[in-house]
Amino acid sequence: MTKPRKPSQPLLGDVDAPIRSKARRRRDPAQPHLLLDPMPARIDPCLALLKPRPPKGPQWTFEVKWDGYRLAVHIEQSRVRILTRGGHDWTHRFPAIKQAAAWLPVGTAILDGEAVVLDEQGRSDFGLLQQSLGGRGGKMSSDAIFMAFDLLYFDGHDLRNSELEMRRHLLEELVPAGGQGDIRLSEEIEADGDALLRLACEHDLEGIIAKDRDSTYRSGRLGDWLKIKCIQSDGFAIVGYEKSTASFGSIGRLLLAARKGDQLVYVGGVGTGFNERSANELRKQMDKRIIGKSAVDTGRKQNAVFVRPDLVAEIEYRAWTHDGKLRHASYKGLREAADQLAVYEFDDIR
Known part of the structure; x- marks a missing residue:
């Protein structure tokens, strides 16, 4: 059985709110009278476009921005698969999430969400997630939970052409609000975007996500989803390091690069945020x-x-210099090199 965990959202919502709907009974998608859509082997994710301020208008709904690994959980008739946004199979790395997915009351489904580890205040912490995975090399995490925020396929039906509001309704039946298992609902928050962003920043969260409730699910960074950050945090390619005998792992500063079109460009370095363990892993x-x-x-x-x-x-990091270098940068952890989509692209905001 999955073990009880800390509340997933103690800072921005009432964790004791009543469950809004009952779980669906398991339905056999092989019934001959149903018209079924083939289950996609993989779906490229919808990505959030970075914006400096929250959008206005009644069509926008908001969620917490989780700081972890983007995953798709594929529930099939005879197995569960957990895929990264780059298409890599990480099922073996999240056994608790796999088991929780197998117990969901559904025949077939594809859930979109984020694997996270929560700190004592219920905030997602990428560094803690990396520690739980034991660094690189394919180790398992027993502490990670899956925050589900979209449902792309459900009991034989492809939902990508359905509006977000309908997909969310079905998701909330499958993963009810207020749950404390290894798969939880990333709950929508009814609030003014500016006020919610201020509250998120006051509680040291990474930021918020805004989604157009009338939008279908479109792969890529097309503006249906927006991300607004309190503190900037992104992935950068490591192109080298400067030596220092006075620093952990003898790493004085990492040299970093971002994407600009098809090229990598130098964006400066980072010399803080390391501990002995992370520096030694990096150096290795x-x-x-x-x-x-x-x-x-x-x-x-x-x-x-x-x-x-x-x-x-x-x-x-806090900002960019006029010549395109990172300001006040701090190292948070090492992402999986296989997912090159994690590297920052200048087109995000420029």
């Missing part, structure tokens, strides 16, 4: 990837070691 991974010449133009660097740009670091 980088030393396997040393190359003779930098993959991007970093300018003159003394005592620098360059690496293949296939490691992605999650970096928290």
